[in-house]
Amino acid sequence: MTPVKLYPAKPEKVYLFGTCLIDLFYPEAGMDVVHLLEREGVEVIYPDDQTCCGQPAYTSGYHDEARAVAAAQLDLFPEPWPIIVPSGSCGGMMRTHYAQLFADSERQAQAEAVASRVFELTEFLVHVCHVRLVDRGEPQRLAMHTSCSARREMGLAETGPQLLQQLSNVTLVEQARAAECCGFGGTFAVRHPEVSAAMVADKGAALEAAEAEHFVTSDCGCLMNIDGHLQHERRALRGEHIASYLWRRTA
Amino acid sequence: MNTPSTAKSPKETLQGGAATPEVQTFDPRHFHAQAHDALNNPQIRGNFRSAMDGLMRKRRDVFAEWDLETLRQLGANVRARALAKLPDLLEQLERNCQANGIQVHWAENGDEACRIIRKLCESRGARRMIKGKSMVSEEMHLNAHLEAAGIEALESDLGEYLVQMAHETPSHIIMPAIHKNTGEIADLMHDKTGIARTLDADTLTAAARAQLRERFLTADVGLSGVNFAVAETGTLCLVENEGNGRLTTTVPPVHIAVTGIEKVVEHLQDVAPLYALLTRSATGQPVTTYFNMISGPRRTEEHDGPREVHLVLVDNGRSRIYQDDELLDTLRCIRCGACMNHCPVYTRVGGHAYGTTYPGPIGKILMPHLLGLDATRDLPSASSLCGACGEVCPVKIPIPDLLVRLRKESVGEGRGNVPGAGVKRNAKEVAAWKSWQWVATHPAFWRLGTGVAGRFRRLSPGHLPPWTDYRVAPKPASKTLHGMMRERCRTESDS
Numbered sequence: 001m002t003p004v005k006l007y008p009a010k011p012e013k014v015y016l017f018g019t020c021l022i023d024l025f026y027p028e029a030g031m032d033v034v035h036l037l038e039r040e041g042v043e044v045i046y047p048d049d050q051t052c053c054g055q056p057a058y059t060s061g062y063h064d065e066a067r068a069v070a071a072a073q074l075d076l077f078p079e080p081w082p083i084i085v086p087s088g089s090c091g092g093m094m095r096t097h098y099a100q101l102f103a104d105s106e107r108q109a110q111a112e113a114v115a116s117r118v119f120e121l122t123e124f125l126v127h128v129c130h131v132r133l134v135d136r137g138e139p140q141r142l143a144m145h146t147s148c149s150a151r152r153e154m155g156l157a158e159t160g161p162q163l164l165q166q167l168s169n170v171t172l173v174e175q176a177r178a179a180e181c182c183g184f185g186g187t188f189a190v191r192h193p194e195v196s197a198a199m200v201a202d203k204g205a206a207l208e209a210a211e212a213e214h215f216v217t218s219d220c221g222c223l224m225n226i227d228g229h230l231q232h233e234r235r236a237l238r239g240e241h242i243a244s245y246l247w248r249r250t251a
Numbered sequence: 252m253n254t255p256s257t258a259k260s261p262k263e264t265l266q267g268g269a270a271t272p273e274v275q276t277f278d279p280r281h282f283h284a285q286a287h288d289a290l291n292n293p294q295i296r297g298n299f300r301s302a303m304d305g306l307m308r309k310r311r312d313v314f315a316e317w318d319l320e321t322l323r324q325l326g327a328n329v330r331a332r333a334l335a336k337l338p339d340l341l342e343q344l345e346r347n348c349q350a351n352g353i354q355v356h357w358a359e360n361g362d363e364a365c366r367i368i369r370k371l372c373e374s375r376g377a378r379r380m381i382k383g384k385s386m387v388s389e390e391m392h393l394n395a396h397l398e399a400a401g402i403e404a405l406e407s408d409l410g411e412y413l414v415q416m417a418h419e420t421p422s423h424i425i426m427p428a429i430h431k432n433t434g435e436i437a438d439l440m441h442d443k444t445g446i447a448r449t450l451d452a453d454t455l456t457a458a459a460r461a462q463l464r465e466r467f468l469t470a471d472v473g474l475s476g477v478n479f480a481v482a483e484t485g486t487l488c489l490v491e492n493e494g495n496g497r498l499t500t501t502v503p504p505v506h507i508a509v510t511g512i513e514k515v516v517e518h519l520q521d522v523a524p525l526y527a528l529l530t531r532s533a534t535g536q537p538v539t540t541y542f543n544m545i546s547g548p549r550r551t552e553e554h555d556g557p558r559e560v561h562l563v564l565v566d567n568g569r570s571r572i573y574q575d576d577e578l579l580d581t582l583r584c585i586r587c588g589a590c591m592n593h594c595p596v597y598t599r600v601g602g603h604a605y606g607t608t609y610p611g612p613i614g615k616i617l618m619p620h621l622l623g624l625d626a627t628r629d630l631p632s633a634s635s636l637c638g639a640c641g642e643v644c645p646v647k648i649p650i651p652d653l654l655v656r657l658r659k660e661s662v663g664e665g666r667g668n669v670p671g672a673g674v675k676r677n678a679k680e681v682a683a684w685k686s687w688q689w690v691a692t693h694p695a696f697w698r699l700g701t702g703v704a705g706r707f708r709r710l711s712p713g714h715l716p717p718w719t720d721y722r723v724a725p726k727p728a729s730k731t732l733h734g735m736m737r738e739r740c741r742t743e744s745d746s
Binding site: 018020022023024025026027028030031034046048049050051052054056057058059060061062063064065068069071072100148149151152153179180181183184185186187188189190191192193194195196197198199200201202224225228229231232 | 283286287290595596599600629632633634635636637638639641642652655657658659660661662664665681684685687688690691692694697698701704705717718719720721722723724725726727728730731732733734735736737
């Protein structure tokens with residue numbers, strides 16, 4: 001975690017790195033990111049050749065494979081514009097682990113340069129765009145699950161709630177043990193399914209106990225896990241990506 | 252690991268010589284089964300949840316007024332500096348201990364350390380040992396070794412005493428009996444020691460104290476661990492709350508201290524920040540009830556204290572960890588247990604499920620070096636990499652990074668210097684990741700594949716165990732973000 005971070009002035013253009021989960025499963029959330037950024041007067045460039053940041057292989061220990069995939073992303077951002085990532089875990093991968101992955105290689109400088117331009121979406125909206133949101137939605141009790149990578153790897157526990165607190169009709173409730181992991185962890189959910197299931201069950205129960213009517217996350221991995229579990233258990237509570245929620249209520 | 256004890260329990264005398272069951276054993280090879288059992292045991296789940304919630308709250312409160320980041324950085328620097336000079340500091344420690352009258356022994360592994368300690372006992376005709384808390388002695392299964400030689404080793408730390416009485420192993424490195432609630436402890440003490448069943452913690456503690464007090468007085472040898480060994484003064488520091496550490500190290504005629512070689516610090520002043528971090532991180536205490544500084548045996552003019560003090564320095568795999576500039580950080584650990592207190596996996600499965608002396612996050616990065624990645628194959632992966640452990644570690648060990656490093660070693664893409672490296676590499680998984688790599692580095696195929704998945708989303712499998720045992724399967728969207736963004740570009744250029 002960087003103790004002091006100096007943010008740039010709002011740029012004219014940004015790159016969007018959509019992440020593979022949004023690309024495949026939650027593309028509407030990706031479009032909502034575009035809408036939110038464009039409303040701030042920022043042009044969004046989406047490099048068509050982007051695929052995945054490489055994190056699934058990285059955390060599984062397959063670093064040669066992760067490096068090859070990460071290397072393919074490094075060339076997609078030639079201009080000095082910020083790279084917006086609507087995910088704390090992919091953002092954390094690019095900002096923190098790209099430099100480690102390419103240490104002592106010919107791509108080291110490039111990886112470090114790309115890493116320094118990576119911003120998680122809520123971070124960018126708060127600290128660079130300084131957004132002011134006008135809520136047009138009905139009153140609602142909302143909970144947010146901030147992903148562990150946004151919270152700890154990127155140090156962004158505050159930016160999501162800061163955006164939601166601007167929504168005048170939204171009552172932000174905090175679930176018990178809000179900082180605890182939901183149990184996704186990428187391949188962890190598959191390698192240790194029972195432990196992961198116990199964690200997501202507790203997370204779902206905590207969200208319900210907070211009497212949230214809806215919840216948002218800043219990471220589609222957590223969303224797929226928590227919302228998928230609640231659906232599996234036929235619970236009424238549903239979640240969505242924070243970008244979709246923000247756009248829907250303020251458009 | 253946790254080899255079943257065939258020896259008689261030292262508690263037999265207290266139990267009237269009843270037949271002793273074997274020590275309850277857990278094995279890291281059976282992590283999945285042991286985790287399964289714990290997850291389905293509401294008693295275990297409840298005990299750990301409430302204990303860990305309490306410990307997390309206490310730690311947070313006690314650090315509230317502190318500049319914790321600065322203190323953690325100081326702690327990390329002190330430990331890193333000590334490790335950078337480790338070979339020299341160990342020699343300095345030996346010289347200064349010897350100058351203080353402490354006899355120093357070196358053990359390459361746990362077995363050698365056990366032999367050294369057993370011979371020290373045997374050559375003095377010692378039959379009864381009283382033990383302060385020592386995780387290194389657990390690591391090398393000292394009790395079983397001594398009992399096989401006919402030497403009773405009785406634990407005097409209250410938690411260790413209960414665990415030994417129940418024929419179990421510790422489930423936490425600071426609070427060995429944390430898996431038991433008061434009711435279970437009441438039953439245990441009633442069954443094993445014959446006291447009236449009571450839920451009053453003070454009464455239970457007083458009963459244990461009375462039973463132990465006599466054993467302190469009659470023990471031939473006291474054995475303790477070491478929290479910090481100060482090289483420049485030859486001082487052994489021992490942190491404890493119950494006074495059992497002080498009795499163990501002062502009442503019997505012989506005191507044997509046993510510790511891993513990484514516990515050395517350079518200066519006496521290095522102890523202050525580490526002690527401040529240790530007690531607050533471990534139990535949320537600003538200070539412990541006892542802090543012992545042992546600098547030698549009884550001097551001629553003194554009326555009490557042990558006549559001999561021995562220090563056994565145990566390597567047991569640590570020097571191999573030391574050789575690797577990344578893994579080295581593992582050795583900074585001051586054994587506070589904060590990583591397990593804050594771990595969402597540990598909180599749910601408890602300490603026994605890991606089947607290792609050190610459970611939880613520190614166990615997952617330490618035990619593979621001691622037992623090999625084959626015996627511990629499911630431990631490095633048993634983390635969501637949520638980072639809670641690294642966030643609270645008082646000496647800033649990058650535990651998540653080290654877990655990833657061990658995963659890399661497990662699949663044979665690391666430096667190959669961890670025992671059992673490559674044990675999890677299998678053709679099927681390699682082929683899967685290689686295929687993923689190929690698609691993710693060929694964007695046209697990526698777009699084609701994700702597009703096709705969306706078009707035929709109705710055919711996407713709804714049954715994807717184990718994911719769908721607990722969650723619905725994610726469904727590919729009818730149009731990918733790539734597709735939507737391309738369409739948008741076309742619309743914009745048309746208009």
